[in-house]
Amino acid sequence: MARTLGPLLRQPEETVTQSKKLSMVRTALALGGGACLLYAVLVVTKHGTPSVDWTGLLLPPALVGLLVGVLIVLVHRRACRMSVLKIIQQVRQMREHQEVGLVMLAPGDELGEITGPLNEFLTAAKQNVDDVQAENRELRIEARIAEAEKHHTEAIIFSISDAVIVTNRFDELILANEAAEKLLGFKFGHSMRKGFDRICSDGTLVRLIRETRSHAKNFTRRVVEHTMDQKGVSRTFAITLSCVVGQTSEVSGVVAVLHDITHEKEIARMKSDFVSNVSHELKTPLSSIKAYVEMLVDGEADDEAARQEFYEIISTETNRLHRMIENILNISRIESGVLNVVREPLSVTGVVTEALDVALPQAKAKNIEIHQNLAPVYYQVEADHDMIYQAVLNLLSNAIKYTPDGGEVTVSVSLDDRRNVVIFEISDTGMGIPTEDLPHIFDKFYRVQANKKIAKGTGLGLALVKEIIEAVHEGKLSVTSEPGQGSMFSFELPVIE
Amino acid sequence: MAYKILVVDDEAHILHVVSLKLCKAGLDVITAQDGEEGLETFLAEHPDLIITDFQMPRMTGVEFCKEVRRQEQAHHVPVILLTARGFDVDPSEIMAADIAAVLEKPFSPQEVLTRVQQLLPEKPTHVSAEVQP
Numbered sequence: 001m002a003r004t005l006g007p008l009l010r011q012p013e014e015t016v017t018q019s020k021k022l023s024m025v026r027t028a029l030a031l032g033g034g035a036c037l038l039y040a041v042l043v044v045t046k047h048g049t050p051s052v053d054w055t056g057l058l059l060p061p062a063l064v065g066l067l068v069g070v071l072i073v074l075v076h077r078r079a080c081r082m083s084v085l086k087i088i089q090q091v092r093q094m095r096e097h098q099e100v101g102l103v104m105l106a107p108g109d110e111l112g113e114i115t116g117p118l119n120e121f122l123t124a125a126k127q128n129v130d131d132v133q134a135e136n137r138e139l140r141i142e143a144r145i146a147e148a149e150k151h152h153t154e155a156i157i158f159s160i161s162d163a164v165i166v167t168n169r170f171d172e173l174i175l176a177n178e179a180a181e182k183l184l185g186f187k188f189g190h191s192m193r194k195g196f197d198r199i200c201s202d203g204t205l206v207r208l209i210r211e212t213r214s215h216a217k218n219f220t221r222r223v224v225e226h227t228m229d230q231k232g233v234s235r236t237f238a239i240t241l242s243c244v245v246g247q248t249s250e251v252s253g254v255v256a257v258l259h260d261i262t263h264e265k266e267i268a269r270m271k272s273d274f275v276s277n278v279s280h281e282l283k284t285p286l287s288s289i290k291a292y293v294e295m296l297v298d299g300e301a302d303d304e305a306a307r308q309e310f311y312e313i314i315s316t317e318t319n320r321l322h323r324m325i326e327n328i329l330n331i332s333r334i335e336s337g338v339l340n341v342v343r344e345p346l347s348v349t350g351v352v353t354e355a356l357d358v359a360l361p362q363a364k365a366k367n368i369e370i371h372q373n374l375a376p377v378y379y380q381v382e383a384d385h386d387m388i389y390q391a392v393l394n395l396l397s398n399a400i401k402y403t404p405d406g407g408e409v410t411v412s413v414s415l416d417d418r419r420n421v422v423i424f425e426i427s428d429t430g431m432g433i434p435t436e437d438l439p440h441i442f443d444k445f446y447r448v449q450a451n452k453k454i455a456k457g458t459g460l461g462l463a464l465v466k467e468i469i470e471a472v473h474e475g476k477l478s479v480t481s482e483p484g485q486g487s488m489f490s491f492e493l494p495v496i497e
Numbered sequence: 498m499a500y501k502i503l504v505v506d507d508e509a510h511i512l513h514v515v516s517l518k519l520c521k522a523g524l525d526v527i528t529a530q531d532g533e534e535g536l537e538t539f540l541a542e543h544p545d546l547i548i549t550d551f552q553m554p555r556m557t558g559v560e561f562c563k564e565v566r567r568q569e570q571a572h573h574v575p576v577i578l579l580t581a582r583g584f585d586v587d588p589s590e591i592m593a594a595d596i597a598a599v600l601e602k603p604f605s606p607q608e609v610l611t612r613v614q615q616l617l618p619e620k621p622t623h624v625s626a627e628v629q630p
Contacts, residue, residue: 280552283581283602288510290603295514298607300521313510 031065083111100126163258167209171196202228209254212241216251235262277445285317327460334467341384347377348422349413355392366405373412379422381493383473391468394461395426395489403430420495427488433481442466500617501525503544505535507553518606532556536564551580562594575616
């Protein structure tokens with residue numbers, strides 16, 4: 001297109017040339033016409049005063065002049081026609097190519113003069129067309145960008161694990177991701193532009209979306225906690241509802257994001273239960289301590305023996321409180337992963353021997369015999385020494401605690417060659433654990449009711465053993481028990497190759 | 498005859514210290530380690546007042562108290578509830594079981610005694626039951 005603009009600049013020059021040509025045609029016609037007129041005058045005059053015979057003298061040149069004039073007119077007319085055809089042809093070409101250009105005539109063309117204004121008009125028109133085309137291109141690009149952005153946004157929405165639902169100002173579904181489809185049990189493809197109340201059976205969610213849209217002035221965003229039934233299971237969601245506000249500040253729809261907080265709620269509940277249990281359990285020894293101290297202060301102990309008894313109770317309960325706090329802290333540290341686990345090659349036999357040294361006086365006091373059947377120390381496991389020691393000591397203390405005076409406790413460490421694991425076993429001749437209690441004995445604060453009268457406990461010792469063996473060391477802890485006969489606890493840890 | 502107080506708690510030390518405090522104040526004390534045992538003792542001994550722990554095996558203090566309310570006929574026994582989690586016990590449950598006082602652990606033995614003295618009826622009922630022809 002640009003190349004056709006060049007000739008336009010030469011236009012004034014050509015226009016001048018063409019004007020000269022036109023004036024020549026006019027002169028020729030005037031001369032011919034003038035000669036004919038003069039001839040006619042002379043013919044008339046000759047009839048009046050026939051003194052000189054000018055007619056004979058002037059006739060040939062007049063005729064020649066007229067002939068020339070007529071010839072020139074004919075030639076000029078033909079040239080004009082040719083020029084018009086050229087112009088028509090060029091305009092047709094423009095139409096064919098759908099491209100506005102300039103009308104070009106040969107230099108000195110008969111109609112050269114009109115190409116100027118015509119091209120001016122065409123140039124202006126071409127400018128308009130160019131502008132419109134440029135605008136069109138921009139709009140097409142913008143539309144493509146918008147389309148790409150739409151796909152991008154949809155991809156983001158579809159990748160979100162929370163359910164996302166978008167409705168328009170008629171509460172019709174216009175967008176929903178896979179999570180929403182699963183949660184509400186519909187197919188977006190079949191539900192597009194359908195009223196949301198026809199898609200969702202949960203009346204509260206339908207109402208929340210409707211309210212958010214209609215009360216848009218009061219809240220543009222709010223979070224509502226709502227429990228819904230999903231395939232027969234009750235799940236709690238934090239639903240974030242936001243208004244989509246258009247350029248005219250009118251609400252054009254609502255976006256609802258449903259975040260499943262069932263697990264968080266469960267954790268919060270467990271945490272609350274744990275804190276509640278801990279405080280209850282801590283208050284029990286604290287109550288005894290406080291009560292006996294008050295009795296001593298108030299002089300309620302009658303004699304030295306009574307005072308001594310009170311002191312001993314206070315001491316025992318203080319130790320119990322201390323043990324509880326230690327166990328709670330250890331469990332909490334293990335569960336939260338804060339506890340620094342130092343894994344090193346160690347011999348389970350070595351650790352058991354250390355624990356036995358501590359537990360033997362306790363056994364002796366109850367006249368309990370401890371049988372040892374320990375494999376050689378060179379079988380090593382990779383474990384945290386202090387934790388395994390704690391686990392073994394807890395199991396050992398329990399066995400001694402719940403075995404009546406004169407009973408027996410057997411401790412063994414063996415190797416299972418086939419499975420390549422070290423097995424620690426401890427069995428007692430105690431009262432055993434009732435079958436209904438067995439599934440719960442590793443729960444925090446769970447205490448076998450029948451055993452409560454026999455020995456004091458925190459309800460945390462076995463929970464801690466389970467955490468240490470299974471959560472920290474990926475080992476296996478198990479228990480078998482025969483009420484009235486005794487119990488056997490065992491754990492196994494993989495041997496280092 | 499002295500008033501008869503039934504103390505129910507699964508913690509032996511608490512039973513011991515509360516009993517001791519009440520005995521020294523001249524009250525008769527009978528003890529039980531859980532609700533079931535408590536109910537048996539209540540039916541057998543007809544105490545004038547009951548002190549019970551809330552958190553106990555098998556049956557909570559409130560459940561035990563409701564059971565007592567079902568069983569009692571002639572007279573209404575005041576009940577003091579000992580609890581380590583006072584705010585966790587539903588107040589409507591306490592109303593329903595008609596519990597006279599709630600004392601939070603750790604408690605003061607003197608406070609228990611004071612409450613007992615406030616709540617005791619004019620005369621020991623088991624005494625009056627005995628003197629009735």
